Amino acid sequence: MKQKSLTVDLVLITLSYVAVMVALYMAFLYAPTERTMGDVQRIFYFHVPSAWASFLAFFIVCIAGIAFLKSGNEKWDKMALASAEIGVLFITIVLLTGPMWAKPVWNTYWSWDARLTTSFVLWLIYIAYLMIRQFTADNERGARFAAVFGIIGFVDVPIVYMSIRWWRTLHPGAVIAGGSGSGLAPQMLATLLVSVGAFTILFITLLRLRLKSIYLEQDVNLVKQQF
């Protein structure tokens, strides 16, 4: 059992290493330089997959939260916690890489457009989620609070996006229309897809490792209790 689980770990780690390496190669060497934005556009191959990985993570937080409330099985609670932590990591990458790209291209680090604002609000929501976990006792109740908040947080995402889009489109003089992705060169598209795949594998690997460490923590506490 232990042996088999370790093999899976090794396979996953190797797989994410290879996938990320391929994605790096494609992002820096294979994909052509964008005509107007130049090399800085390459950050897009990390920015978009990170956003994708964070959505995936928060989706799992929501589903695991529902499963925990319905079944009361702790494994779902641990899954939600692990996924939320990694989700926050990826959404932080999104928020950091965004301005790096925006400064040379838009000539401003930040613009309150729909996508940026939503990402920011999303970041705040899941930081709050982690705070609930930190500020409640490690018991069933704390886990239920987190589950409830995780569900609402995810239901909220499209609503936040929609409301902010409305606000910006109805508002005259929105600085930049945040459109992208249309008319991507085939090599660029391929790079993006590989990158998204690599980040997905990376996410699964991280999730698995974090889950394992959560179980290890629990085992250690069990042993401690006996002395």
Place this chain on the structure above:
Amino acid sequence: MNTLKHIGALVYKDVLIELRSREVIWSMVVFAITVLVIFNFIFDPGTDIMQKTAPGILWVAIIFSSNLGLNRTFVKEQEAGNMQGILLTPMDRSAVFLAKMLANVIFISAVQVIMLPVMIILYDLPVTGTFGLLLLVLFLGILGFASVGTLFSAIAANTKSREIMLPILLLPVTVPVILGAIKSTQYLLSAEPLSKVYPWMRLLIGFDVIFFVVCYLLYEYVIEE
């Protein structure tokens, strides 16, 4: 039928306690008015920027003061373990959420009844034919905010640093309600055509419904131990 009676008993209790202790509403009013005064320093009085930003300031005052009130009403429920006492009665759990939300809506609305005239005077707001609509927008905003707030105050009250937890949980999640409320208020106050106001009001109603349903479904998991 019984559920209605239970809601009645629960809300009556909250209102009675508030009438006696005057803890929640007055502290909210004082805080809200303080916000109005402080924001006044941002600009020179009489400029039209003041009227443009007034809706935002109004909602900041409502939201921040509501945070205080929401915290208080739930903490009161816990001081002597009362929530357990309520849960020990053979009563439908949903009544607890509906009653608490109703009580919160009553308290926050009561604050607006006092604060709105002050706001109108201090910020020289036009009282026009759409005043009724403005009240409706206020009510819709409060409704959305109170449903999420009722749920989250029960969570926050059980965390280690509850005073700070509530706004941290509540504000990001209620962004859509805040935005809808501010935009509707803005268009109403600047006498824009109603065709611009209605979409935002419809949106606000939509948010209210979604948030209400989700919070109603999840409340049980939050109050049970």
Place this chain on the structure above:
Amino acid sequence: MIRVHNVHKSFAALQVLRGIDFDIQEGEYTALLGQNGAGKTTLLRIIASLSRPTSGEVSINEFSLPKQAEQVRRQMGVVSHDPFLYGDLTAEENLKFYGKLNNLENLQERVLLVLEQVDLSVRRYDLVRTFSRGMQQRLALARALLHEPDLLLLDEPFSGLDFKSSQNLTDLLNGLHAKGTTILMTTHDLDFAITHCKRLLLIKQGKLVKDTVTQNISRDELVTAFG
């Protein structure tokens, strides 16, 4: 009356209850003994329908928990060390509030009766905030008796009471026992348990280590088992 079968309660590394079994017959006066953290409060909360066991069965008068919680709540009164009373309401208002939630038909009559029972009729129009701890605890008992329960659960009801108030509460409980009410209380007061309770259950680290009729155990034996 009460049936507890193989009840476990755990979360993460914390195992609060590890397989508890006992039955309590109608009319018994039982003490649930144990040191702080032994799990007695958790067990009482499970029987009181406030908490769910991780596994195992609990039933009260053939109604099983948590499924038939509503029926159970109708025939059970609970007194905790927290009185569950609102300081800004009068004694009568508090009782009427709980009476309404209990769907009492002869509300006024019952309220006056239980106030009489706990000897607080004179103070019925006074705010609970002005009550001494002992009076609050008596009023809490009145609240628990409003709907004429067959079963009374008490969680450390004497904590924080002075001698006279304890005496007062003891007399009330003895009176209820004489009238046939089943009583189960948690306490760490061995002397009280030996003097008044007819049966003793001792819990240690989440396990039932002693279940005996009070007459069959000496104080010394109990102290040894307790420590």
